[in-house]
Amino acid sequence: MKNGLALFLGVFATLALSWAGLLLTAHRQLGSLSQFKDPVDDVLHPQPLSGLADQGRLVYQDLGCVTCHTQQVRQEGSGGDLARKWGERGSYARDYIRDTTVFIGQSRIGPDLRNVGARTYADADFFYSILYAPQSKAPGTNMPAHTFLFDVHPVAGRQPSAHALTLPSKFAPGAGLEVVPTRRAEALVAYLLGLKDTYDYPIERSRNTPAEKPKEGGH
Amino acid sequence: MTSPDHSDRTEQMEIDTSAKWPVLFFFGSALLWLLLGGALQLIAALKLHLPGFLSTCEWSTYGRVAPAAQNALVYGWGMNAAFGFGLWLMARLSATTLRHGGWLFVALKFWNIGVTLGVLGILGGYSTSFELLEMPRFVTLILLASYALIGAWSVTTFSIRNTENVFASQWYLFGAAFWFPWLYALAQVMLLKAPVRGALQPVVNAWYVHGLYGLWFMPVALAAAYYFLPKILGKPIVNYYLAPLAFWWLVVTTAFAGGSRLIGAPVPVWIPTLGAVGNYMLVVPIVIIALNLFGTVSGRYRALGGSLTLRFILVSMVGFVLASVLNLALSMRGFVQIVQFTLFTELRDWLIFYACFSTAMFGAAYFILPRLTEREWRSPLLVKAHIGATVLGGLLLTAGLAYAGWHQGHLLNNSAVEFVDVTKAMLPWFAFRTAGLVLLFTGHVAFFINFVFLACPINSKNTAVAVFRDPPNMSLGPQPPVGHSLKGVGP
Amino acid sequence: MSAPPDSNFRLEQACASDDSIQQVHAQLLKTKPEKTDGYSMFPLVLLGLMCTAVFFGSIYLAHYSLRFDPLVYNEHASREKPGAVKIVPLTRVQLGKKVFDLTCVTCHQASGLGQAGLYPPLVDSEWALGSEERIIRIVLHGLNGLIKVKGTEFNNVMAPLGETLKDEQIANVLSYVRGTWGNAAPEVQPETVARVRAETAGRKAFWTAPELLTIGN
Numbered sequence: 001m002k003n004g005l006a007l008f009l010g011v012f013a014t015l016a017l018s019w020a021g022l023l024l025t026a027h028r029q030l031g032s033l034s035q036f037k038d039p040v041d042d043v044l045h046p047q048p049l050s051g052l053a054d055q056g057r058l059v060y061q062d063l064g065c066v067t068c069h070t071q072q073v074r075q076e077g078s079g080g081d082l083a084r085k086w087g088e089r090g091s092y093a094r095d096y097i098r099d100t101t102v103f104i105g106q107s108r109i110g111p112d113l114r115n116v117g118a119r120t121y122a123d124a125d126f127f128y129s130i131l132y133a134p135q136s137k138a139p140g141t142n143m144p145a146h147t148f149l150f151d152v153h154p155v156a157g158r159q160p161s162a163h164a165l166t167l168p169s170k171f172a173p174g175a176g177l178e179v180v181p182t183r184r185a186e187a188l189v190a191y192l193l194g195l196k197d198t199y200d201y202p203i204e205r206s207r208n209t210p211a212e213k214p215k216e217g218g219h
Numbered sequence: 220m221t222s223p224d225h226s227d228r229t230e231q232m233e234i235d236t237s238a239k240w241p242v243l244f245f246f247g248s249a250l251l252w253l254l255l256g257g258a259l260q261l262i263a264a265l266k267l268h269l270p271g272f273l274s275t276c277e278w279s280t281y282g283r284v285a286p287a288a289q290n291a292l293v294y295g296w297g298m299n300a301a302f303g304f305g306l307w308l309m310a311r312l313s314a315t316t317l318r319h320g321g322w323l324f325v326a327l328k329f330w331n332i333g334v335t336l337g338v339l340g341i342l343g344g345y346s347t348s349f350e351l352l353e354m355p356r357f358v359t360l361i362l363l364a365s366y367a368l369i370g371a372w373s374v375t376t377f378s379i380r381n382t383e384n385v386f387a388s389q390w391y392l393f394g395a396a397f398w399f400p401w402l403y404a405l406a407q408v409m410l411l412k413a414p415v416r417g418a419l420q421p422v423v424n425a426w427y428v429h430g431l432y433g434l435w436f437m438p439v440a441l442a443a444a445y446y447f448l449p450k451i452l453g454k455p456i457v458n459y460y461l462a463p464l465a466f467w468w469l470v471v472t473t474a475f476a477g478g479s480r481l482i483g484a485p486v487p488v489w490i491p492t493l494g495a496v497g498n499y500m501l502v503v504p505i506v507i508i509a510l511n512l513f514g515t516v517s518g519r520y521r522a523l524g525g526s527l528t529l530r531f532i533l534v535s536m537v538g539f540v541l542a543s544v545l546n547l548a549l550s551m552r553g554f555v556q557i558v559q560f561t562l563f564t565e566l567r568d569w570l571i572f573y574a575c576f577s578t579a580m581f582g583a584a585y586f587i588l589p590r591l592t593e594r595e596w597r598s599p600l601l602v603k604a605h606i607g608a609t610v611l612g613g614l615l616l617t618a619g620l621a622y623a624g625w626h627q628g629h630l631l632n633n634s635a636v637e638f639v640d641v642t643k644a645m646l647p648w649f650a651f652r653t654a655g656l657v658l659l660f661t662g663h664v665a666f667f668i669n670f671v672f673l674a675c676p677i678n679s680k681n682t683a684v685a686v687f688r689d690p691p692n693m694s695l696g697p698q699p700p701v702g703h704s705l706k707g708v709g710p
Numbered sequence: 711m712s713a714p715p716d717s718n719f720r721l722e723q724a725c726a727s728d729d730s731i732q733q734v735h736a737q738l739l740k741t742k743p744e745k746t747d748g749y750s751m752f753p754l755v756l757l758g759l760m761c762t763a764v765f766f767g768s769i770y771l772a773h774y775s776l777r778f779d780p781l782v783y784n785e786h787a788s789r790e791k792p793g794a795v796k797i798v799p800l801t802r803v804q805l806g807k808k809v810f811d812l813t814c815v816t817c818h819q820a821s822g823l824g825q826a827g828l829y830p831p832l833v834d835s836e837w838a839l840g841s842e843e844r845i846i847r848i849v850l851h852g853l854n855g856l857i858k859v860k861g862t863e864f865n866n867v868m869a870p871l872g873e874t875l876k877d878e879q880i881a882n883v884l885s886y887v888r889g890t891w892g893n894a895a896p897e898v899q900p901e902t903v904a905r906v907r908a909e910t911a912g913r914k915a916f917w918t919a920p921e922l923l924t925i926g927n
Contacts, residue, residue: 231727231728311728312728312732314728314729382729382732383732383736384732384733384735384736385732386731386732386735386736387735446731449726449731449734449735450724450725450726450728450731451722451724451725452725452726453725453726454726455731455734455735455738456735456738459735459738459739460738460739461756463739485783486783487778487779487780487781487782487783488774488775488776488779488782488783488784488785488787489774489775489776489778489779491785492770492771492774492775492785493771493775495770495774496767496768496770496771499763499766499767499770500763500764500767502759502763503756503759503760503763506756506759507756526722527719527722528722552785585719585722586722586724589720589721589722595720595721596719596720596721597720599719599720602719603719683720685720685721686721687721687723687724688723688724689727690723690724690725690726690727691725691726691727691730692726692727692729692730693725693726693727693730693731693734694730694734695734695737695738
């Protein structure tokens with residue numbers, strides 16, 4: 001390898017090949033994946049996020065929630081995601097076409113959030129409380145408190161806010177003070193509530209059903 | 220033994236003089252970033268087991284500090300060190316001076332301004348949330364433009380080379396010099412400028428991250444190993460005729476292996492499969508490179524006693540093998556579904572970046588910097604502290620993260636264990652991780668103090684002036700006695 | 711090995727000049743390793759390793775790429791051609807859950823237990839499990855006034871849903887109600903809904919309980 005040009009061409013080909021073979025091919029396959037129209041209720045899935053929830057996506061992004069939380073449910077037969085009830089089914093690529101930025105994540109220091117809006121305990125109050133004082137909802141967790149997403153101000157001399165959090169006294173800021181979510185907290189919670197892939201696409205479902213397990217032992 | 224040609228030596232002095240200030244400043248800023256990034260990393264590590272620590276301020280929330288630390292280390296320490304080392308070695312092996320070094324200062328300043336803005340941007344809430352591309356969009360052009368200058372210098376130095384032959388280290392450096400900007404620019408375009416849709420984003424991200432580690436940091440580390448082993452042992456690389464095969468095989472398959480990071484992710488199943496196959500194929504070049512490198516050291520382990528660079532390079536080689544084995548293991552679906560999303564996945568990137576790449580850069584710095592400043596390292600104690608902390612911390616972290624990740628994975632997959640209980644079980648391990656990082660950080664501080672003694676004009680007055688022997692010419696014949704070449708040069 | 715290993719870390723001496731490193735290695739590239747006496751296994755082992763890697767890699771790729779199908783995410787999925795895999799349709803009960811979650815859940819609750827004093831329960835309710843003629847009418851045109859469910863009286867209004875829901879959706883949601891929470895009444899078919907809709911085409915008013923009790927006995 002004395003020839004600089006040959007070396008350069010090889011180096012170029014290496015990356016060009018992988019770019020074309022991996023990214024370009026994948027883009028051709030998935031780039032035009034579209035919403036699926038349910039034949040019965042005439043609704044397009046996945047439904048787009050609401051405007052407020054889309055702002056919440058930006059809050060999720062800037063706080064770096066993706067550092068600790070994944071947003072992907074592994075398929076049946078791989079890991080314990082479905083057993084943990086993190087989703088009713090594994091995630092499909094089509095679920096993500098509504099997301100402007102995809103946060104599938106790679107670390108589960110915290111639980112998966114792909115379907116957090118569909119969990120039975122999930123309502124706005126739950127999310128506000130766990131954001132303001134994580135220990136109040138999940139004692140022993142190492143999730144940091146996000147107090148900066150809330151305003152704490154005295155109740156005295158004004159009408160109490162209808163949005164104020166109801167916290168156990170141990171976590172409340174003190175008598176005469178109330179905790180009110182800021183606009184960013186509201187957006188973030190709207191986003192979290194919108195995280196649910198409850199619709200099951202017939203094509204994906206039929207193609208991803210695990211094949212019959214081969215007989216144990218063999219012949 | 221043939222007597223060394225004195226004109227050779229003078230030429231080398233010229234090269235070192237021409238490279239002195241740019242390379243010193245690259246290493247200097249790299250070290251500052253190593254400390255700064257390390258401090259951020261420690262803050263983040265502490266927060267995992269002390270969630271209340273510094274949590275009231277938005278700027279210091281875990282989700283921002285952790286990526287900021289990673290970016291500071293990768294783009295601040297890693298890239299700067301690679302630039303300094305790469306430019307120096309390229310000049311040496313091309314037997315030509317680094318010309319118009321002033322432009323490199325421009326590049327250096329803008330690169331560091333870019334990284335500073337990027338890290339501040341992440342802390343301030345402008346993160347893009349794409350792994351290793353978190354830095355806000357506005358720094359992309361600064362980084363790319365300043366890299367263009369540095370890369371152009373490296374490539375130009377290569378193309379005006381005064382040597383007839385091209386050595387293995389040069390292939391790796393030359394390749395890396397092109398791969399990084401292409402990977403970075405393509406990933407930026409496909410993720411931020413004209414974003415691809417949906418699940419394609421993780422594919423692009425995985426391709427970039429894998430490429431950055433496998434086609435930039437690993438080649439630079441290998442360039443160091445291929446160069447310093449013959450340089451210090453005075454013995455050619457064993458089975459060198461296989462090195463070109465390993466080079467091409469390694470880079471072609473690594474470029475395809477990015478998908479292996481997406482096993483279980485919502486992307487078409489052929490993407491992780493292709494990545495896994497890429498990793499399986501890597502067995503061949505890894506075996507060859509291991510034979511090349513370990514074969515060369517084999518039988519000469521006594522030389523380790525006298526050479527610090529050799530010790531670090533050996534650590535880096537062990538790191539390379541471990542990282543490669545882990546990479547292979549993390550392509551096996553049965554294994555991945557246990558350790559995925561745990562500390563184990565962190566271990567893979569840490570092994571490539573720290574155990575393989577960073578240690579190689581430490582070794583290179585111990586060799587290069589005295590040649591540039593023409594002074595000796597002042598404190599052998601600090602040197603010993605550095606290598607001791609690196610080896611011990613590295614071993615502890617590798618073993619600890621591997622065990623903890625394995626344990627964490629089993630707990631995560633067992634739905635009978637509440638999630639909070641998984642966290643509680645991991646808290647001691649998070650503390651252990653912090654302890655390991657503190658150890659490494661101590662070593663970095665020791666290295667930095669020694670660097671200040673060596674390079675800072677005010678402090679370095681009392682540092683002894685270095686006297687270099689003219690290196691003998693290597694020959695294919697019988698090896699020169701080791702003892703002779705390792706005799707220290709006493710004042 | 712004349713001198714002991716030098717532990718002086720202040721300085722690193724080189725033992726080969728850059729130029730000679732390049733020359734020697736260039737020579738090594740040109741000349742294959744000199745023949746040692748006898749037969750070397752090494753190149754053969756390496757060749758074997760290469761072939762194994764390529765062979766195993768190809769098999770793995772062919773097996774686990776699943777025809778490079780963009781819609782397959784599970785490596786354990788059936789390996790048959792897409793045409794050969796029949797699409798498993800969801801049952802009416804499964805389909806009905808979606809309608810229920812969008813339409814009924816606010817009053818009757820996800821548990822189907824309603825709210826005491828306000829909205830009647832669906833679980834084990836004689837109305838839900840009884841004649842499909844009545845409940846189809848309730849969903850189509852709504853219900854107003856007193857109704858006795860499981861021995862408790864409720865007095866409230868249920869909105870008509872005939873305009874918003876199609877026949878198939880009504881059949882699905884009723885099948886869901888009749889087949890969940892331990893309920894086990896037969897499914898409702900869309901044809902029945904269509905027939906009832908046609909029979910009651912002119913109706914604008916809400917139904918009342920006494921009126922419904924005269925139908926479908």
